[in-house]
Amino acid sequence: MNIKNQFYMLVCIALLITPEIPLANEKDEISQDLTTLFRSARKVISVNQGHINKSDIGDKGLSAQSVSDKALNNYSKARSKALNIDSLTLGQKAMLEAVKDVMNENQDLINEKGVGFKGFLPAIFARQVANKFNIKMAGKMKIKLTAPKAYVRNRANRPDKWEHNIIETMFKKSDYKKGESFSENTQVKGKNAYRFILPEYYGPSCLSCHGSPKGERDITGGKKEGGVLNELGGAISLIIYN
Numbered sequence: 001m002n003i004k005n006q007f008y009m010l011v012c013i014a015l016l017i018t019p020e021i022p023l024a025n026e027k028d029e030i031s032q033d034l035t036t037l038f039r040s041a042r043k044v045i046s047v048n049q050g051h052i053n054k055s056d057i058g059d060k061g062l063s064a065q066s067v068s069d070k071a072l073n074n075y076s077k078a079r080s081k082a083l084n085i086d087s088l089t090l091g092q093k094a095m096l097e098a099v100k101d102v103m104n105e106n107q108d109l110i111n112e113k114g115v116g117f118k119g120f121l122p123a124i125f126a127r128q129v130a131n132k133f134n135i136k137m138a139g140k141m142k143i144k145l146t147a148p149k150a151y152v153r154n155r156a157n158r159p160d161k162w163e164h165n166i167i168e169t170m171f172k173k174s175d176y177k178k179g180e181s182f183s184e185n186t187q188v189k190g191k192n193a194y195r196f197i198l199p200e201y202y203g204p205s206c207l208s209c210h211g212s213p214k215g216e217r218d219i220t221g222g223k224k225e226g227g228v229l230n231e232l233g234g235a236i237s238l239i240i241y242n
Helices: 003-017 026-047 064-079 090-105 122-136 161-171 204-210
Strands: 141-146 182-188 191-201 232-241
Touching: 026 064, 026 090, 026 122, 026 141, 026 182, 026 191, 026 232, 064 090, 090 122, 122 141, 161 182, 161 191, 161 232
Parallel strands: none
Antiparallel strands: 141 232, 182 191, 191 232
């Protein structure tokens, strides 16, 4: 056997005996994917907030299927690729099912005629979706909306120690690249996990509830935080358990 053939044989043997190693960015890709789908669904509610609060209209046309379809369209634009409904991952399927569950449960509220402000805000919708998703993915994944401690309204959204550290020591720094996520392998309550967190910033639509003047009551009855446009206002945190 000549040297060339020996080389090829060694390469083939190496491929056969080398264990399959997941790509280093595989979990990051999953995290980017799920947080984008999560945000894409929330955007549907945000864009339709005025429509939802119209008291003179009954059926708002925001069925579970309609919102799911709109979320997928938003996702396609954000990721420059479409999801194949026939080959969804477990996480993608759980996220879309969570969106549909929340919309089905809130149809009476959304379509109630004679009532203006429904209280069905993007943040409320997102929290409900996150809760549904977490139940479906129990022991595998967990998603959460959080924010700097001063901006957290719901105690369930308070950042844990890891989230707080990333928000305060990285996301709030003036030289941190805006919109860039952070991830690392670490532990959550003694379990090995991959943690991913994505910063979010106040947009124009956010300021009606979270802007100025600080302390003034917004439409929900909560106190405005005094946030300003493009300021770090929150984050989406995802855990993938190993």
